[in-house]
Amino acid sequence: xxxxxxxxxxxxxxxxxxxxxxxxxxxxxxxxxxxxxxxxxxxxxxxxxxxxxxxxxxxxxxxxxxxxxxxxxxxxxxxxxxxxxxxxxxxxxxxxxxxxxxxxxxxxxxxxxxxxxxxxxxxxxxxxxxxxxxxxxxxxxxxxxxxxxxxxxxxxxxxxxxxxxxxxxxxxxxxxxxxxxxxxxxxxxxxxxxxxxxxxxxxxxxxxxxxxxxxxxxxxxxxxxxxxxxxxxxxxxxxxxxxxxxxxxxxxxxxxxxxxxxxxxxxxxxxxxxxxxxxxxxxxxxxxxxxxxxxxxxxxxxxxxxxxxxxxxxxxxxxxxxxxxxxxxxxxxxxxxxxxxxxxxxxxxxxxxxxxxxxxxxxxxxxxxxxxxxxxxxxxxxxxxxxxxxxxxxxxxxxxxxxxxxxxxxxxxxxxxxxxxxxxxxxxxxxxxxxxxxxxxxxxxxxxxxxxxxxxxxxxx
Numbered sequence: 001x002x003x004x005x006x007x008x009x010x011x012x013x014x015x016x017x018x019x020x021x022x023x024x025x026x027x028x029x030x031x032x033x034x035x036x037x038x039x040x041x042x043x044x045x046x047x048x049x050x051x052x053x054x055x056x057x058x059x060x061x062x063x064x065x066x067x068x069x070x071x072x073x074x075x076x077x078x079x080x081x082x083x084x085x086x087x088x089x090x091x092x093x094x095x096x097x098x099x100x101x102x103x104x105x106x107x108x109x110x111x112x113x114x115x116x117x118x119x120x121x122x123x124x125x126x127x128x129x130x131x132x133x134x135x136x137x138x139x140x141x142x143x144x145x146x147x148x149x150x151x152x153x154x155x156x157x158x159x160x161x162x163x164x165x166x167x168x169x170x171x172x173x174x175x176x177x178x179x180x181x182x183x184x185x186x187x188x189x190x191x192x193x194x195x196x197x198x199x200x201x202x203x204x205x206x207x208x209x210x211x212x213x214x215x216x217x218x219x220x221x222x223x224x225x226x227x228x229x230x231x232x233x234x235x236x237x238x239x240x241x242x243x244x245x246x247x248x249x250x251x252x253x254x255x256x257x258x259x260x261x262x263x264x265x266x267x268x269x270x271x272x273x274x275x276x277x278x279x280x281x282x283x284x285x286x287x288x289x290x291x292x293x294x295x296x297x298x299x300x301x302x303x304x305x306x307x308x309x310x311x312x313x314x315x316x317x318x319x320x321x322x323x324x325x326x327x328x329x330x331x332x333x334x335x336x337x338x339x340x341x342x343x344x345x346x347x348x349x350x351x352x353x354x355x356x357x358x359x360x361x362x363x364x365x366x367x368x369x370x371x372x373x374x375x376x377x378x379x380x381x382x383x384x385x386x387x388x389x390x391x392x393x394x395x396x397x398x399x400x401x402x403x404x405x406x407x408x409x410x411x412x413x414x415x416x417x418x419x420x421x422x423x424x425x426x427x428x429x430x431x432x433x434x435x436x437x438x439x440x441x442x443x444x445x446x447x448x449x450x451x452x453x454x455x456x457x458x459x460x461x
Contacts, residue, residue: 273314
């Protein structure tokens with residue numbers, strides 16, 4: 001009898017999960033991982049014969065099934081702990097068997113040999129990382145030793161190379177890889193420009209239509225690149241941007257935050273999250289400032305605060321349930337004129353200010369430091385600097401959070417809209433033309449990564 005009950009329950013689960021998933025509808029995007037979710041594909045016999053249909057269906061099921069995020073965390077936590085134990089035993093064996101100080105000294109002197117033990121890589125050709133145990137280094141003002149993973153060694157990058165270095169990728173689950181032993185976690189998805197192109201071309205057509213209906217308004221697009229699958233990834237990024245440049249109306253200004261090497265990724269991004277670190281966000285501000293043709297003095301940095309007790313477990317760490325991989329959170333402070341900010345129509349505050357920074361501060365574990373310090377995501381923010389300049393509309397996603405106020409300081413009023421939350425939080429539909437006319441908008445900026453430009457959740461018409 002127990003077996004019969006078990007079989008019935010098993011088949012009910014098998015039937016009900018996909019059925020309930022279809023009844024709910026398929027999700028477009030993961031806000032935790034900030035990426036597009038795979039959807040169940042339409043059946044195609046040729047794809048089925050080639051086995052690509054089965055792979056795509058499996059990926060979609062992993063993304064769309066109820067409690068997928070929780071299942072992934074549990075599975076990857078178990079998997080990661082088992083992998084750590086295996087790696088620990090293997091490294092211990094290698095150390096006891098092969099590695100001694102004489103070998104390490106020889107490896108540092110000899111540029112023609114390569115020894116791989118305890119994360120040591122000694123080949124000194126261009127584009128190759130050099131692991132030097134016990135020697136914390138600085139590269140362009142950023143210490144990669146500030147928060148290295150417990151088992152990792154300090155890393156020195158050859159700053160003169162312009163091609164992807166020969167990093168070893170360590171799979172950690174959920175398409176998350178560690179870049180060598182740098183502590184940098186990457187969400188790696190095999191790029192397929194053919195899959196992105198139709199959605200991107202459709203979005204560009206909409207941008208062109210918007211421009212034609214608002215000829216007295218200046219439109220700007222800023223694409224934030226992210227590291228993709230290793231093989232030919234730069235070609236893939238160049239192809240994405242060629243879709244912009246080949247199809248955008250000449251009246252729409254375009255630029256991109258270019259990531260053409262893994263050195264740049266490590267310089268401008270968090271280790272465990274896809275977002276910009278403080279140096280990346282400040283570079284993004286300057287590039288957007290140039291794109292918007294802003295003249296005058298830029299906002300200057302007044303200080304850098306490394307908050308030693310604030311551990312940022314980014315989305316890539318969360319995806320694999322690895323809470324021992326984190327960033328030590330650093331922020332820049334700036335000198336800005338006084339302003340007022342409105343959050344979803346209410347006068348409020350948004351993000352931390354310099355006077356509130358404390359190097360020894362601790363925030364609750366339930367808080368995401370990125371949202372805690374930079375304000376989080378809301379349907380509408382309005383910055384009022386009251387300086388009699390133009391008004392700006394920014395249609396964005398979370399990359400803009402650290403630099404909203406920097407860009408806004410060059411305008412009279414700046415309206416920041418996140419389409420993911422506008423309707424639910426502001427209790428109304430967003431109509432771009434009406435919004436422009438109502439608020440006297442003269443400049444409109446669209447900024448985000450590739451997901452921003454291909455997912456309908458960000459669609460503006």
